[in-house]
Amino acid sequence: MLDVSGMKCGGCSAAVKRILMENADIKSAAVNLLTESAVFKVPANSDKEALGAKAASLLTKQVFMLPGALPYSC
Numbered sequence: 001m002l003d004v005s006g007m008k009c010g011g012c013s014a015a016v017k018r019i020l021m022e023n024a025d026i027k028s029a030a031v032n033l034l035t036e037s038a039v040f041k042v043p044a045n046s047d048k049e050a051l052g053a054k055a056a057s058l059l060t061k062q063v064f065m066l067p068g069a070l071p072y073s074c
Contacts, residue, residue, distance in 0.1 A: 002038045002056055004031065019058050025051055 007013050013031040020029040020040050029040040038059075042051050 002052065002059070003036060004038050004059060005036050007031075007033050007036055009033070015062070016059060019062055020055055023051070023055065023058070026055070 004016055007016065010033065013033045016031045016038055017029050020026050020031075020038060025042055025046055026040045027042060029038060031038045038055075040055065042048060
């Protein structure tokens with residue numbers, strides 16, 4: 001599970017899901033706007049820690065999860 005702060009609307013949560021699903025190793029993703037979290041499924045033989053770090057990095061580059069940053073523009 002990833003903590004995803006900065007989401008303000010359904011468009012934001014859809015953007016988070018899109019960003020996660022662009023990774024070929026992620027098979028499915030679910031984003032919860034109210035709890036500001038995201039979960040995703042990967043193949044059993046995947047390096048889960050590395051994929052989690054990559055997903056967090058991708059979201060950070062899109063302004064989600066950056067402490068003190070301006071929120072994603074809705």
